[in-house]
Structures are given as C-alpha cells and as structure tokens.
Amino acid sequence: MVKPAPLSKSEISASSLISALAENERIRSVRDSLSEGISGLRLYPETSLSSEVKSESKRCLKILHDFCHNFLVSVDFEKASSMNNREVMSKFEEEILSDLALYSGIVSTFSSDERKARYKDIEQIHELLRSTAEPKKLTKQEFEKYVDILENLYKIVESRTTREQEVTERIILGNNGTI
Amino acid sequence: MEPSSRSGDLYFEREMVLGEVSAFRELIKELEDDPKVFPHLDGFRDVVKAIHESIERTINNRLDLVSTAGLAFEEISRRIRALRALIHALHSFLYGTYIAMRPIPRQMYYLADHLLRSYDVKCDYVISVSDRIQIVSLSDLLKSYRCDLTYVEFWDIIKDREFYFVQIVSKISTPDRFLDWIMMLHEIGHIIDAEKEIVQRYIPELSVLDAIRIVKGDGDAYGTVLYEKAKKKLHATEFAADLIVTETYGGVFGWRLLKEYGHWVDVFEHPTTHPLTNQRVSIMIDELRSFLALEPVSRLLQAELQERGWSEDASAFSVIVELPQIRATIRTYAVFKLTMEKIRDELFSKFGHENSHPEIEDRLRLVQRNLLQGRPTILSPPLLYYVYIYGLWDSEITQQRSEIIQEMLKKLGMLPHEFEARIGELLSDCVRLFCVREEW
Numbered sequence: 001m002v003k004p005a006p007l008s009k010s011e012i013s014a015s016s017l018i019s020a021l022a023e024n025e026r027i028r029s030v031r032d033s034l035s036e037g038i039s040g041l042r043l044y045p046e047t048s049l050s051s052e053v054k055s056e057s058k059r060c061l062k063i064l065h066d067f068c069h070n071f072l073v074s075v076d077f078e079k080a081s082s083m084n085n086r087e088v089m090s091k092f093e094e095e096i097l098s099d100l101a102l103y104s105g106i107v108s109t110f111s112s113d114e115r116k117a118r119y120k121d122i123e124q125i126h127e128l129l130r131s132t133a134e135p136k137k138l139t140k141q142e143f144e145k146y147v148d149i150l151e152n153l154y155k156i157v158e159s160r161t162t163r164e165q166e167v168t169e170r171i172i173l174g175n176n177g178t179i
Numbered sequence: 180m181e182p183s184s185r186s187g188d189l190y191f192e193r194e195m196v197l198g199e200v201s202a203f204r205e206l207i208k209e210l211e212d213d214p215k216v217f218p219h220l221d222g223f224r225d226v227v228k229a230i231h232e233s234i235e236r237t238i239n240n241r242l243d244l245v246s247t248a249g250l251a252f253e254e255i256s257r258r259i260r261a262l263r264a265l266i267h268a269l270h271s272f273l274y275g276t277y278i279a280m281r282p283i284p285r286q287m288y289y290l291a292d293h294l295l296r297s298y299d300v301k302c303d304y305v306i307s308v309s310d311r312i313q314i315v316s317l318s319d320l321l322k323s324y325r326c327d328l329t330y331v332e333f334w335d336i337i338k339d340r341e342f343y344f345v346q347i348v349s350k351i352s353t354p355d356r357f358l359d360w361i362m363m364l365h366e367i368g369h370i371i372d373a374e375k376e377i378v379q380r381y382i383p384e385l386s387v388l389d390a391i392r393i394v395k396g397d398g399d400a401y402g403t404v405l406y407e408k409a410k411k412k413l414h415a416t417e418f419a420a421d422l423i424v425t426e427t428y429g430g431v432f433g434w435r436l437l438k439e440y441g442h443w444v445d446v447f448e449h450p451t452t453h454p455l456t457n458q459r460v461s462i463m464i465d466e467l468r469s470f471l472a473l474e475p476v477s478r479l480l481q482a483e484l485q486e487r488g489w490s491e492d493a494s495a496f497s498v499i500v501e502l503p504q505i506r507a508t509i510r511t512y513a514v515f516k517l518t519m520e521k522i523r524d525e526l527f528s529k530f531g532h533e534n535s536h537p538e539i540e541d542r543l544r545l546v547q548r549n550l551l552q553g554r555p556t557i558l559s560p561p562l563l564y565y566v567y568i569y570g571l572w573d574s575e576i577t578q579q580r581s582e583i584i585q586e587m588l589k590k591l592g593m594l595p596h597e598f599e600a601r602i603g604e605l606l607s608d609c610v611r612l613f614c615v616r617e618e619w
Contacts, residue, residue, distance in 0.1 A: 017313045021323035022391040028325040036328055039254050056244045081402055100389040107400040173271045
C-alpha cells in the first residue's frame with residue numbers, strides 16, 4: 001500500500017467552481033443583456049404586437065435599460081473616484097451593487113477610454129428607454145444608429161469573451177461538458 | 180440565404196434545443212433505474228425532475244417569443260443558441276454530478292447529515308468527486324447562466340428551489356481517509372450558514388458571488404470601500420463555516436486543517452478570498468478556550484501553530500466587527516456542542532455514572548485503546564473524532580498511544596500509514612453504526 005498523498009493547497013484553498021460561476025455570470029451578463037436588449041429595441045417601434053410579445057419587448061428593453069445605466073455609472077463612478085468624491089462614490093456604489101455581475105462585465109470588457117468614447121451614444125439610448133410606457137417616436141435613421149451601436153458592442157463582447165467563457169465553462173462542467 | 184432555407188435553419192436549431200431537453204428524460208430514467216436506495220439520491224432525482232418539468236412547461240413559449248417576427252434572423256438564431264447552450268450546460272452539470280457522486284460512501288452522508296441535524300437544518304444536497312473541496316448551490320449555478328435574462332419563465336419557477344452540490348477530491352472519498360472527511364464538514368458549515376442566514380444577517384450588502392467578483396477583479400473598478408467590504412464578507416463566511424464545525428467537533432477541524440494545510444509558505448500569501456490559516460485557527464482556539472471549555476484541545480492547536488512558526492492572531496475580531504455577533508448566533512443555533520459537559524454526559528450514558536474527573540479521563544483512554552485495537556464503538560461522530568485525538572496534548576498519553584500503535588503494527592505487520600487507513604475505515608464504520616442506531 002502506497003502512503004496516501006496529503007491534500008494539496010489548491011485542493012483545499014479557494015473554490016475554483018464558485019469563482020468560475022462568478023466569472024460565467026460576469027461574462028454572460030454583458031453578452032446576454034446586449035443580445036436581449038437588441039431584440040427589444042428591434043421590436044420597439046412595432047405597434048401591432050400581441051400582448052405577449054409586447055410584454056416580452058418591454059422585458060428586453062428593461063434589460064437594455066439596465067445595461068445602459070450600468071455603462072453610464074461605470075464612467076461616472078470612475079470620474080468620482082478620480083476626484084476622490086466619497087459622497088458621489090457611495091451613491092454609485094449602491095447602484096453598482098444592484099447588478100454587480102453586469103457592472104463587472106462592462107468594466108472588464110470595455111476599457112475606460114472605450115466607455116468614455118461611447119458615453120454619449122449610450123446616454124441617448126438610455127434616455128430613450130426611460131419612458132417605455134410612452135415610447136418616443138424614432139426616426140428610421142435614429143433607430144438604425146442605435147441598433148448599430150449595440151451590435152458593435154455585442155461583436156466586441158463576443159470577440160473578447162468567447163475564449164474566456166469556454167475556459168470558465170470547462171471549469172464548471174469539468175470533463176462532462178463534452179458528454 | 181433564401182428565406183425558406185433560413186426558416187429551415189431556425190426549425191433545425193429549435194429542434195436541437197428540444198433535443199437537449201429530451202436528454203433530461205434519459206438522465207431521469209437512469210436515476211430511476213439506479214439500484215442504490217438512499218434519501219440523497221431521491222433528492223437529486225427530484226431536483227432533476229423539477230428542472231426538467233420546468234423546462235418542458237416553458238420551452239415552447241420561450242422559443243416562440245425569441246422567434247417573433249420582426250427580429251433579424253441572426254438575432255433569433257443567437258438567442259436560440261443561447262438557450263440551447265444553457266440547457267446543455269445544466270444537463271451536463273447534473274449528469275456529471277450523478278456520475279461523480281457514485282463513489283461516495285454512505286457514511287460520509289451520515290457524517291454530513293449529523294452536522295446538519297446539529298444545527299436543525301434540513302436541506303437537499305449531494306456529495307460528488309471533483310478536483311477540489313468546494314460547494315455551490317443550484318441557485319448560484321442558475322444565476323451564473325443568467326437564466327433571469329435569457330429564460331425568465333424557467334427562472335421564475337426554479338429560482339427558489341434549494342439544492343446544494345458538495346464536491347470533494349477523490350483521494351479523500353474513501354473510508355480509509357475518514358480523518359480528512361472533517362474537511363468536507365467545513366463545506367456543510369457553509370450550507371448551515373447560508374440556510375440560517377448567519378453572516379448575511381450581519382453583513383448583508385454583498386452576495387458571496389459578488390464579493391468574489393470584486394476581490395478577484397480589478398480593484399480600481401470598484402474602489403477600496405467595496406473591495407474591503409467584499410473581503411470582509413468572504414472572510415466572515417469562512418470564519419462562520421470554521422466556527423460551525425468547531426462548535427460541534429471541538430478542535431478536530433482546526434487540528435486537521437493545520438496538519439494538512441499548515442505549510443509555512445501560506446503566511447506570505449496575500450489573503451483575498453480566505454483569511455490566513457493562522458487567523459482561522461486563532462479564532463477556533465478562542466472558541467475552544469472561551470466557550471467550549473476544551474482547554475487541552477486549544478493547547479494542541481497552539482502547539483501545532485508554533486511548530487509551523489506561526490503565532491496566534493485574533494486581529495480578525497477588530498477587522499470584522501460583526502464576528503462576535505456571528506459566533507454568538509452560531510452558538511445559539513448549535514444543538515450539539517462538543518463541550519466537556521457533553522463529552523462527560525455521552526460517556527456516562529454509555530458506560531455508567533461515575534461522575535468524577537479521573538473517571539472521564541480513564542473512560543476516554545479505554546475507548547481510545549479499544550479503537551486502536553480494532554474494536555468498534557457506538558459514539559456520536561464528534562465524540563469519535565475527539566476520542567481519536569484525545570491526549571495528543573499530553574506527553575504521557577501520547578506515549579501510551581504510541582505503544583498501543585506499535586503493538587498493533589507488529590501484530591498486524593503493517594506500516595503506520597496502513598494502520599491509519601485501517602483506523603479510518605473502522606471509524607467510518609462506527610459512524611455507520613451510530614447512525615443506524617439513531618435511525619432505529
């Protein structure tokens with residue numbers, strides 16, 4: 001009988017599974033928010049929707065609204081942080097915590113400069129979504145511009161997170177992912 | 180692409196999703212045909228069935244909604260693929276768990292159940308083999324796939340379903356490694372903490388997943404206040420799980436943690452998700468000394484710390500100001516506390532009523548001798564562990580213990596590690612006997 005091996009540090013220290021779940025949630029939050037959000041926006045100007053599709057559209061637009069909100073908060077929080085404005089920072093901290101996975105996904109996928117560069121565009125979409133009860137009239141041009149902005153963001157997310165997501169999923173599913 | 184072929188593609192993608200759903204039926208069939216009969220397998224089968232039924236009830240409606248006219252083909256396809264990936268991942272995780280839970284001996288469940296009962300917690304869980312000792316809940320798993328965004332109908336039905344997946348490493352899954360099973364009980368401590376909402380009550384702001392994201396992410400993105408809060412939450416959760424086991428098992432968990440994990444190098448690591456080992460053990464020592472009246476065991480842990488060049492560090496009390504309340508709450512929930520009084524009561528109810536101090540010591544030595552000589556005894560699991568480590572703080576008792584072991588090694592022609600494995604098997608059988616007696 002061979003002497004039994006003691007537990008190694010990695011076997012007992014930080015949980016890889018829970019870290020992988022946290023990573024998975026972070027990546028999917030930003031990816032799925034954009035995917036659902038784009039669909040919501042596509043249905044936005046449609047008036048002849050069944051009640052079920054209408055509520056689906058509203059749900060997707062709410063997801064898009066939250067995405068835009070977190071996107072803007074990430075820039076505002078950084079600004080407050082650079083000025084060391086504790087009062088403003090703590091206000092934003094509460095907002096960050098409302099969906100931290102989404103916030104984390106946004107700040108880890110887009111650099112600070114990228115977020116600043118898109119701030120105005122996202123602000124416009126955010127403004128549009130504030131009043132989903134009474135939808136604003138959108139010109140075809142505006143509509144296509146917004147969809148383009150979001151599709152571009154989605155492509156960036158996809159290109160930057162696909163590999164990461166595969167690794168994360170492999171940890172969650174172990175070898176069983178291939179079954 | 181032609182519209183007709185596009186709709187054909189979508190039909191095909193939709194069928195692929197339904198194919199993933201039907202894979203659940205096969206898993207359920209396997210679970211129903213499994214000859215093993217024990218409550219945890221039933222609980223697992225129930226949760227798999229609940230997940231399958233929830234998907235069956237909602238998937239067609241969801242597929243119809245994502246295929247709404249007016250959406251671009253690529254978007255519909257993307258969302259259908261996301262649904263398929265989600266259902267596939269869920270099935271793979273559950274199937275993988277089913278395969279990996281098969282080698283787990285029943286005694287390990289008895290041990291885990293005993294700790295849960297010691298805190299009056301009833302919950303569904305399974306133990307399976309993985310590459311680490313860890314635990315996740317079903318809701319954490321589902322949240323991580325953002326079912327609330329992509330498959331909201333399913334999420335609404337299943338989100339409150341409570342189920343835990345405890346994972347252990349293969350090398351400690353067998354009865355000969357019984358002494359290491361106490362490490363698994365730390366994970367059960369996390370279940371108890373979650374079910375009783377102990378840490379959550381005093382540090383409510385962050386979920387554990389959020390806290391992990393912050394401490395492992397880019398610190399600047401969250402600011403120092405959130406970073407410190409996240410670290411505090413994670414450390415408090417670890418201390419709570421440690422204290423939950425310590426309350427019921429005395430210092431056995433701390434002793435084993437140091438024996439297996441107490442490498443000097445850890446002291447130089449930056450602690451993020453877990454507190455430093457010497458800080459964890461120091462909190463256990465304080466509990467043993469101040470509340471459980473197990474002074475000798477606390478001395479054993481101190482000696483183990485010193486052997487590794489560590490000193491006691493109770494600074495966690497000042498960093499986590501909620502820690503005294505957390506541990507007071509744990510104490511109030513603990514139905515079974517391994518105090519000297521408890522040890523005395525259990526020994527005397529088993530062996531008779533000679534209520535004097537030397538008598539307890541004699542009893543403990545006798546039971547220990549019997550165990551080391553291969554005779555099983557029916558004692559509660561915490562007392563069984565205590566009997567095993569009894570006297571390691573006393574040179575005279577340690578000497579006697581060594582002599583018995585030497586005798587046995589000679590008699591059986593075994594090496595020390597082979598003997599320890601045999602003792603592990605014996606102790607795990609004792610747990611089985613204890614639980615059978617409790618059940619009947």
